[in-house]
Amino acid sequence: MRPLVLLDVDGPLNPWAANPKPDNYRLFEIKVGWRRRLRVWLDPEHGIQLRQLAEDTGAELAWATTWLHRANTEIGPRLGLPPLKVVEFHDETGWKYPAVARYAYERPLAWFDDDFGLHAARREQFVHKRRHLTTALIHVDPGTGISAQHLGEVRKAFSGNP
Numbered sequence: 046m047r048p049l050v051l052l053d054v055d056g057p058l059n060p061w062a063a064n065p066k067p068d069n070y071r072l073f074e075i076k077v078g079w080r081r082r083l084r085v086w087l088d089p090e091h092g093i094q095l096r097q098l099a100e101d102t103g104a105e106l107a108w109a110t111t112w113l114h115r116a117n118t119e120i121g122p123r124l125g126l127p128p129l130k131v132v133e134f135h136d137e138t139g140w141k142y143p144a145v146a147r148y149a150y151e152r153p154l155a156w157f158d159d160d161f162g163l164h165a166a167r168r169e170q171f172v173h174k175r176r177h178l179t180t181a182l183i184h185v186d187p188g189t190g191i192s193a194q195h196l197g198e199v200r201k202a203f204s205g206n207p
């Protein structure tokens with residue numbers, strides 16, 4: 046089955062906690078409401094690196110972010126990513142885990158997020174249910190964003206048996 050790489054936006058792609066922001070990041074002011082603007086830092090290299098990762102591993106990239114479909118209109122184009130499928134979150138307990146479990150189903154999974162520290166019990170349950178499947182939860186520090194090391198972890202996870 047085709048492996049899946051899930052992308053969170055805030056933290057992994059927008060290192061909101063980095064101070065100062067590394068040089069390769071560009072600031073975008075994104076309108077998110079009638080008068081509200083969000084400052085988002087993005088590194089266009091991430092788009093190139095993620096497309097390469099998907100090509101090399103045969104994986105599908107998809108969004109797992111509270112930006113939901115706006116990731117495709119506001120974030121993807123700024124990174125040079127094509128429109129991606131979106132994991133939809135409903136009002137469920139257990140953070141993103143229930144929706145991701147359904148979406149990924151039995152596919153090998155690598156998932157970038159900065160919030161795996163939340164809901165530890167649900168995380169263990171999620172990982173346990175997927176114990177026979179590749180499940181790489183790749184914690185990305187919101188102070189750094191996705192690095193070459195994180196991308197290497199995905200390649201390594203998908204190079205073994207599913």
Ligand SMILES: [Mg+2]
Pocket residue numbers: 053054055056057158159160
């Ligand atoms: Mg996040």
